[in-house]
Amino acid sequence: MESQKPQSENNPAITSCRKKISEDATFLQDLRDHIDEFIHASMDEHKICFKKTIQKMLGMSKVVAERTAEAKEVESSLSLQTTVSQ
Structure with missing residues (x-):
C-alpha cells in the first residue's frame, strides 16, 4: 500500500x-464487493x-471555472435597438 501512495499523489x-x-x-x-471493500479498509x-x-x-x-472564463472571453455582445412608440 505504501508503495502506491506516491504514485497516486503525483498522478x-x-x-x-x-x-x-x-x-x-x-x-x-458489484455493490456487495464495494461494501465489503469499504468495511474492511483501514483508517x-x-x-x-x-x-x-x-x-x-x-x-x-477549477476546470469548470476555467471553461466558464474561456467562454466569457469568446462571447460577443450585440447592441440592442429599442423603439419607442407613442
Whole structure:
C-alpha cells in the first residue's frame, strides 16, 4: 500500500479509490464487493480516499471555472435597438 501512495499523489489524473473486481459483475455483486471493500479498509485507506475525492472535486470545479472564463472571453455582445412608440 505504501508503495502506491506516491504514485497516486503525483498522478495529475486522480483515479477512484474503488477497485472494481469484475467488469462483468451484476449490480448486486458489484455493490456487495464495494461494501465489503469499504468495511474492511483501514483508517489510512479511508483518509487517502477522502483526500483523493476532495482533490478530484476541487480539480473539477477549477476546470469548470476555467471553461466558464474561456467562454466569457469568446462571447460577443450585440447592441440592442429599442423603439419607442407613442
